[in-house]
Amino acid sequence: MKRILSKIVTMTVVAFSLSGVAQEKDKRISQKSLSENGVPSLITFSKMSTYKSADAEKVFKEQLALRDNQSFAKVKSESDREGFTHDKFQLYEQGIKVEFANYSLHSKKGRLESMNGEFYKIVNARIKPTLSAQEAFNRAVVHTGAKTYLWDSPKDAAAMNYEKPKGELVFLPDMENQGKERTTDKVRLAYKFDIYATNPLSRGDLYIDAATGQALFYNATIKHLGEYSHGKSKAAVKDYSSNSKRVVVSGNAATRYNAAQTIETTLNEFSYILLDGTRGNGIQTYNSSRTATYPETDFTDADNNWTAAEYANANKDDGALDAHWGAEKTYDYWSAVHGRNSYDNAGAKIKSYVHYNLIAAGYADNNNAYWNGTVMTYGDGSGAGGFDILTSLDVAGHEIGHAVCEHTANLAYQKESGAMNEGFSDIWGACIEYHTTPVKSTWLIGEDIEKRDGHLALRSMSDPKSERQPDTYKGTNWVSVNCFSPQRSNDYCGVHTNSGVLNHWFYILSIGKSGTNDIGSAYDVVGITIEKAEKIAYRLESVYLTANATFANARTFGIQSAIDLYGANSAEVIATTNAFYAVGVGEAYVDLRDTAPPTAPASLAAFGITETTANLTWTASTDNVAVTGYDVYEGTTLKGTTTATNYKVIGLTAQTAYRFSVKAKDAAGNVSAESNVIDVIATEGYCVSKGESAEAERIGKVVFGTISNTSTGTAGYEKFTEISTNVRQGAYCSITITPSWTSRLNTNKEGYAVFIDYNQDGDFSDAGETVWTKSISKMSFIQASFRIPATATLGITRLRVSMKYNGIPTACESFSNGQVEDYSVNITDSGSFFINELVGEVNAPGSEFDLYPNPTDKELNVSSIAKSGVTFKITNALGQQIGSGQLSNNPIDVSKLNAGIYTIEFNSGQKRVTKKFIKK
Structure with a gap:
């Protein structure tokens, strides 16, 4: 099957710099990857480069063609265990921040090693708003349409360190066309508001056009665990938050999901509370007491022995012990494995609120947990048919993982970037569970809380399809990211579904796997262990990915992360590349030092030969790495290239002889010997079918798609193959046949049939190619509908319409009275944006009913x-x-x-x- 490849272009040597003047090869650059707008998304520098980490301004001007009205301001500088320093910069246009436009410089021992990020080619951007910030804020509130907002509750707002937004003036890139090829970059001047609604609950950055007041984009801050269809608390009421008489001690906790565990608590006067002061700036777990608020109400225990008899109650208070312990273990994971000090790498306090009432916040049930931009929030679940209290370890790791993403790649919560945002959170949930409780099911997410019939967990990283996720990019279960408008009702274009692709990539990278994916790519990946895979994934997220990254970007930067950590051409680089290939992203690993050519294709043959076309087929070649394609030759002239073992030659001339051969090639540029050579003469390949006489009755008109042909010829066979229409795989189609009789007073009974050569083999004898028949009738017109098979071969093929006196015609026969007409149809991909001309889009988005x-x-x-x-x-x-x-x-x-x-x-x-x- 032909694979759809990424638009990102990677070159080992770059021919021209972007400084505005064409130059010879820039020998300072060893690799450059371009984003969809033609701007470098990644540059790695060779040993001949003299760039230093302090040369930021020079580098940006020479490599990104930074103009005088643009500037970069450093926003962060971090060093890692590998000795790299990563300086992140924010782009400003005419002094106004360009959202998501971050670029990073990566240096080692003062020498610039690489640079990557998002950069926009902005032209003629207006900087004066038409609306005031207050007017834009009013539009934002109307657009949100909530009943209440956090600023209506000053106490809760203070607990979240949240203030009513005043609006920040920014340039917003064209979010609708992120990931699509383009030559210019459109930005809109917009006000950015952090809107926290409390009923119905939501929080996110809402961008309002500063000229029109239109809502341009919503970037959700509250990221839920997932979308699916389908007694009195022991906690004390007293607030100890301001009491200074505290001592941190270790306690014993009978958790709900993880048996007996040791937790860090604090002695506050005469009782112990769930406050750990030993990790960063603290870890504290509060009780929302089944309200939709954030009070600083502690869970307490008299003797620091938090037993099941006390907490495994109808109120599920033992779930709070899991939340507290899970936050501690999540902190420990980031510290021990990645050297990160809490989610912000600055020791931020991790606050968790248990027994939060999502129903009171406008939700249908309590089956969710989320990071709200400041704290962890856990619902109690609904039990049977839903979830148990959502405080399991992998859920805690998942949600706090969103906070890590917010402080690293800050992946925009929509489409592919949003799917990866969710995927990384699942990865971290799995890793934390693996290191902390290795006896559990590492590759199932939410198995402890799952209470739905027919489900083992919320998601499966080893088998995403078992929970209706894709394991292949754009494969089975993939949700189109070209949705009408990213919003919670469509899961922001499938972020919780399409995350299965990144999940499965990580699983394959860790464990290894062989097989064939949904787009027909056979793979065999040797796993490198979770311990190595998690380091590559973390570097990918924390160092290289940018807000609007695609899966193709993840592949590029994932490979670079593996190179940074383990060296070029290492087993880890090979596995990273091939794991992406296994999930349908990019090509398999190729060792460019490979000099062995593939074997020659064999058994080249031709079938379905017509006056203008011929179908070629051959047996596959083999290679020591992988065959990447085949070149088809007409004599010594390259006729075309394909990744399949068949090829349709078009544009032949009738009664002309042609000679064809095929050669295989691999990604290293090695080409095989020539296949066997065959000679083909272009002749009419389809069987003869006609009426011996069409004087008394014939076909008067055929309407099919854009074909609307009125014919007057009286020959028993009429060839109209120059007339064609498009049809789509899987689409419903309609055809109308109008008969014509010499005398309307002497109408005859006619039978009808329609044939389409779906597999383009030059006949109508295959199953399903007799698409419709009609018994004899005197009707003045005949209308039929049928569906184009989803397996129909793409491209132009033959349509045959037959009308026979007093009988149903077959595809290949001569009969006494009637007529046969041949047309052409072009079968298009079901995933394309082609709309059937006759049917249109049934119930298309935007319809009023x-x-x-x-x-x-x-x-x-x-x-x-x-x-x-x-x-x-x-x-x-x-x-x-x-x-x-x-x-x-x-x-x-x-x-x-x-x-x-x-x-x-x-x-x-x-x-x-x-x-x-x-x-x-």
């Missing part, structure tokens, strides 16, 4: 439309009205309609709205 079921066989229901006083009429594909009526609360009866595609128009007297539907 829905028709269901669609397709239907008996009744048609109408929803989301006022029905009083509304009339409707139904027309067929020829524009003929064949039904009408008054809309009511009852379904519309369409059982008597023939199979086909129809238009229904609703008329309220003031407005008309139409939509297509299919009658089966």
